[in-house]
Amino acid sequence: MSTALTSKLPALPLAALGALVLVSVLGVGAVRIAGLSAQQQPDASTLATRQLRFEDGADGSIAVRDAGNGALLTTIAPGTNGFLRSAMRGLVRERKRQGLGPERPFELLGRADGRLTLVDPGTGRRIDLEAFGPSNAVVFARLLPATSPGADHVAQR
Known part of the structure; x- marks a missing residue:
């Protein structure tokens, strides 16, 4: 720089x-490293829980099973339910990255405040499904036990 500009x-x-x-x-940077967020909400009590297994079919379908008794809850047809597919793809990718297999089921939690949380106990990752809108959360709410108040509460939101 010139000395005239520096002096000004x-x-x-x-x-x-x-x-x-x-x-x-x-x-x-410190807040990000510490994992803090001003938007984090404390978890409400859990009203309903279901452990789930997701099995890929040869035709591109996904069989969703209750991990406790192996009952088929629903079959996701090929090319449908993009949100469910992408959510599960991300969780399964993280499992593979950590060298984990499909042994441990995923957990779907229905909260007293109507929120839904999908948890992978193997990796510790969780997806707060309400963040993606009610139409996406309802896809998972249907997988909760039919008699649970959490399933009704989320479906009505």
């Missing part, structure tokens, strides 16, 4: 702005 720029305000940017970046 005030050093103190520029240093203060630089310090502000540095503190902001460090603060955001």
